[in-house]
Amino acid sequence: MKRLWSSIASAALLVACALPAYAEKTMETDIAVVGGGLSGLSAATQATQLGAKVVVLEKQAKVGGTGLFCEGVFAAESKLQKRIGINVTKDFAYKLIMEYSHWKANSALAKHFVDRSAETVDWLDSMGIKIEYIGVGGHGGPLTWHVIAPGPDYLSGKNKKDYHCERIINVFSKYVTDKGGQILLQTPGTDLIMDNGKVVGVWAKDKSGEKIRINAKAVVIATGGFSSNKEMMKKYYPEYPDITPVGNIGKDGDGITMGIKAGADLEGMNTVQGYRPGLPGFHPADQMIALAVQPYFWVTPRGERYTDESNIVFWPYSNNSLVRVGGVAYAIYDDATRKMAVEQGIEMPLGEWVLAGTKLVKWEDAFNKELARKRGNVFKADTIEELAKQLNMKPEVLQASVARMNTAADTRKDAEFGKDPKFLRKVATGPFYATKLTPRHLGTLGGMKVTANNQVVKTSGDPIPGLYAVGTDSGGMYGDSYDLLLGGGTAGYAINSGRFAAEHAVKYIKQ
Numbered sequence: 434m435k436r437l438w439s440s441i442a443s444a445a446l447l448v449a450c451a452l453p454a455y456a457e458k459t460m461e462t463d464i465a466v467v468g469g470g471l472s473g474l475s476a477a478t479q480a481t482q483l484g485a486k487v488v489v490l491e492k493q494a495k496v497g498g499t500g501l502f503c504e505g506v507f508a509a510e511s512k513l514q515k516r517i518g519i520n521v522t523k524d525f526a527y528k529l530i531m532e533y534s535h536w537k538a539n540s541a542l543a544k545h546f547v548d549r550s551a552e553t554v555d556w557l558d559s560m561g562i563k564i565e566y567i568g569v570g571g572h573g574g575p576l577t578w579h580v581i582a583p584g585p586d587y588l589s590g591k592n593k594k595d596y597h598c599e600r601i602i603n604v605f606s607k608y609v610t611d612k613g614g615q616i617l618l619q620t621p622g623t624d625l626i627m628d629n630g631k632v633v634g635v636w637a638k639d640k641s642g643e644k645i646r647i648n649a650k651a652v653v654i655a656t657g658g659f660s661s662n663k664e665m666m667k668k669y670y671p672e673y674p675d676i677t678p679v680g681n682i683g684k685d686g687d688g689i690t691m692g693i694k695a696g697a698d699l700e701g702m703n704t705v706q707g708y709r710p711g712l713p714g715f716h717p718a719d720q721m722i723a724l725a726v727q728p729y730f731w732v733t734p735r736g737e738r739y740t741d742e743s744n745i746v747f748w749p750y751s752n753n754s755l756v757r758v759g760g761v762a763y764a765i766y767d768d769a770t771r772k773m774a775v776e777q778g779i780e781m782p783l784g785e786w787v788l789a790g791t792k793l794v795k796w797e798d799a800f801n802k803e804l805a806r807k808r809g810n811v812f813k814a815d816t817i818e819e820l821a822k823q824l825n826m827k828p829e830v831l832q833a834s835v836a837r838m839n840t841a842a843d844t845r846k847d848a849e850f851g852k853d854p855k856f857l858r859k860v861a862t863g864p865f866y867a868t869k870l871t872p873r874h875l876g877t878l879g880g881m882k883v884t885a886n887n888q889v890v891k892t893s894g895d896p897i898p899g900l901y902a903v904g905t906d907s908g909g910m911y912g913d914s915y916d917l918l919l920g921g922g923t924a925g926y927a928i929n930s931g932r933f934a935a936e937h938a939v940k941y942i943k944q
């Protein structure tokens with residue numbers, strides 16, 4: 434009897450093994466692109482233009498990813514720059530990238546990016562994506578940030594999102610599908626298919642759980658990094674793994690994980706796109722945050738000033754200095770500063786979110802609402818001593834820090850950190866306010882190591898045939914910090930790297 438049951442069980446097991454866990458379907462394409470964000474759609478568009486058949490896999494219910502948030506792209510020696518007399522040469526830009534990274538960046542990749550950047554703006558233009566104006570990355574930097582102009586649907590009122598990088602996403606996705614390419618939504622790529630060391634396709638799963646085998650001659654990975662993956666953040670950004678990601682969710686490191694399994698080497702995994710500090714759950718344009726991040730007076734939880742606050746003009750610097758002191762600071766300001774921001778407007782713009790001179794008329798509402806919630810994010814007191822007690826600081830420490838700041842403001846000289854006198858403001862007129870600040874970032878910047886054409890390489894340096902990584906799934910454009918000296922670098926790189934991968938892949942599949 435025991436034997437009979439055992440035979441029945443074995444037979445059942447055999448049948449179960451023969452059946453796939455899910456129903457399975459197969460698709461054939463030239464190039465599979467995993468990730469329908471900025472870099473993935475750029476690769477798909479370029480590949481389509483070059484005559485390749487393309488399938489794009491997108492995990493979310495809509496395309497765009499972080500590409501729905503950006504506003505402008507980097508270029509050096511663009512036609513528009515030349516026409517209006519902006520002199521940012523390719524050589525200057527390339528050397529700046531390399532010097533900022535202490536020559537840790539991938540020289541060949543950075544050079545390719547800079548050299549093709551102006552041509553890529555022409556390419557965008559040829560598809561009806563125009564430039565509205567050219568701005569800077571950080572305050573007073575070189576004019577390289579080519580801000581994308583509103584498209585016709587924005588201007589006609591049909592689609593208010595046909596603007597900035599969202600315009601690029603709209604144009605790219607329409608182009609790919611109009612030309613017969615397929616964009617599969619809610620269909621994440623899950624695993625690469627390898628054959629004899631070459632990548633020959635990718636597995637995906639649609640929203641019903643059906644597995645799809647996509648046989649492709651080349652695969653471009655473009656899943657936007659790993660900022661939503663807690664485990665990867667702990668591993669690769671141990672300094673402050675809970676750093677708040679700004680923007681879209683679902684950047685789970687899927688592409689990098691697939692690449693690792695295929696033997697990809699990694700580069701720059703410890704680098705994030707450090708942003709202005711803020712608070713989890715608050716929009717970057719929130720007026721309470723807009724006042725707190727003005728470069729006036731920030732202290733650690735001990736009540737000690739820790740940096741030249743004006744380093745926020747280059748947000749990666751303010752991120753680095755905040756992470757260094759443990760990731761929590763308090764912006765403390767007095768009623769005179771509050772009044773100035775509300776009645777005259779802020780001095781430091783928050784990019785396009787809150788422009789310089791904006792009167793923070795919503796500040797009071799936002800601050801008081803948060804105060805009433807008693808979540809330890811904001812504090813208000815009539816004296817510095819009382820404020821210090823609320824913040825669990827030694828009153829004498831905070832009072833001494835305030836006294837030094839007030840002396841600096843009176844003498845117009847910051848003996849502690851040498852801040853530009855125009856940002857020296859007293860903390861003297863009660864009531865006094867404190868807003869907690871913690872690190873935020875716009876995404877991760879490390880990923881698979883690539884060649885100048887975005888072919889993924891193994892630790893041996895040999896490319897993995899048929900595999901490309903682009904945008905924030907590829908490393909090599911940075912040293913230890915995000916580079917804001919040249920505005921538009923990450924979106925510009927996303928688009929350019931997508932093009933490089935597509936161009937190379939199309940040649941590769943013709944071999």
Ligand SMILES: Cc1cc2nc3c(=O)[nH]c(=O)nc-3n(C[C@H](O)[C@H](O)[C@H](O)COP(=O)(O)OP(=O)(O)OC[C@H]3O[C@@H](n4cnc5c(N)ncnc54)[C@H](O)[C@@H]3O)c2cc1C
Binds near residue numbers: 493496903921
């Ligand atoms: C608020 C904000 C403002 C910004 N402004 C600028 C700017 O003005 N200039 C600039 O240079 N940069 C800017 N950036 C950065 C820039 O937007 C990004 O660097 C760029 O979009 C990265 O492109 P990407 O293709 O690598 O990733 P994404 O655009 O995020 O695309 C990744 C895509 O992959 C999808 N995906 C994830 N996993 C899978 C999977 N397993 N299968 C299929 N799909 C998957 C995601 O859903 C997403 O759609 C900004 C970022 C933010 C957050």
